[in-house]
Amino acid sequence: MIEARHLTKVFDLPPARAGRILDAPADRARAVREAGGVLAVDDVSFSVDKGELFVIMGLSGSGKSTVIRMINRLVAPSAGSVVYDGADVGGMTPRELRELRNRRVGMVFQHFALFPHRTVRENAAYGLKARGVPKRERLRRADRALEQVGLGRRGDAYPDEFSGGMKQRVGLARALTTDPDVLIMDEPFSALDPLTRRSMQEQLLELQRDFRKTIIFVTHDLNEAMRLGDRIMVMRNGRIVQLGTGPEIISQPADAYVEDFVSDVDRTRVLTAGTVMQPPWVTAAVGDDPAAVLGRLRESPGHGVYVTAPDGGIAGVATDALLSEAVAGNRADLESCLGGGYTAVPDDAPLIEFCHRAGGHPVPLAVVDRDKRLVGVVPRARVLDAIASTPKDVNEHA
Ligand SMILES: Nc1ncnc2c1ncn2[C@@H]1O[C@H](COP(=O)(O)OP(=O)(O)OP(=O)(O)O)[C@@H](O)[C@H]1O
Ligand SMILES: [Mg+2]
Known part of the structure; x- marks a missing residue:
């Protein structure tokens, strides 16, 4: 998409001077600085998929706002390019650029300027006026957008009756009225108190579940980034x-700088069953021979094995005790060895929801996908490794 x-x-x-410095093979940051300039963004390449919530995170001055302003060319790049839906933004005519900014990309900022003497509805409708949408239609769409952000009945109020969080909702509604393909949000929740901020994050995730916009979200808070971002x-x-992804960054921070950020994050809420699981030591399918399964199990550290049905779902657990009995009694069908005694968790469940259940059974926790198929297991040791801050190999199976 982008x-x-x-x-x-x-x-x-001056652009020409900057261009000459950038073309030279020397240390760019230093050369720019010595010439009296600021290298705000330096050779940044990434792509954002359609429907993705893409977070840009970094401390103040790291270049986040400059990057997003280059996306719709509010700032012209000194080098490099942006391709939007297959079209080079640098090659767009002024008219195409206006269309891009007014219609296809919506923006929400930290401090949203609302007109104090206009109603909330009129404020939300503001972006449509420039586009020549008739008044009735403008207000209708504003009402719908206000509804989407949870302010459905407040259209007649004036901004000064609103709290900071509600004002930000109006800002978000204004961006939504034009039904843009892409939403760019530059620290939209940074000025809000923690509780309001949390509820705005929830609201955004809810909106995202319903509408699947492409969103680029800027923040300097890694917890916020982890909560919201498909990728960061x-x-x-x-x-x-x-x-x-959040779990990738948490389990394998690229350097000491990222590690420092990561140390503040609650790992048990970011890491999921799917990110800490490993392949089962042994598996068996309904219909296997108990003697053969017992043989495989003896080679492994476990005391039981998940037996899967033809559809990949868990039929039950065969423990070594039950298997031995079956073999001793010359019973050849595995189904007679199946017991319960296991815990299955969805692959997207965060650690916090299941860590206390690890280790209670002869088999490790089972991880199942949306269709209830067994996709991996989480032994207790793995849970402990993941919670401790040095899980170097948490992702090694991936
Ligand atoms: N218009 C400008 N003119 C000169 N320097 C600028 C301009 N805009 C940004 N800068 C500089 O470029 C660097 C990156 O700034 P930018 O605003 O992109 O950072 P940021 O990550 O968005 O920071 P913050 O979290 O404070 O918003 C900073 O050193 C800043 O001072
Ligand atoms: Mg900024």
């Missing part, structure tokens, strides 16, 4: 230090 290629921005130098791009000094 592809940034080698995006680079130098401020405070961590920036420092204008460069990308890491790009990956």
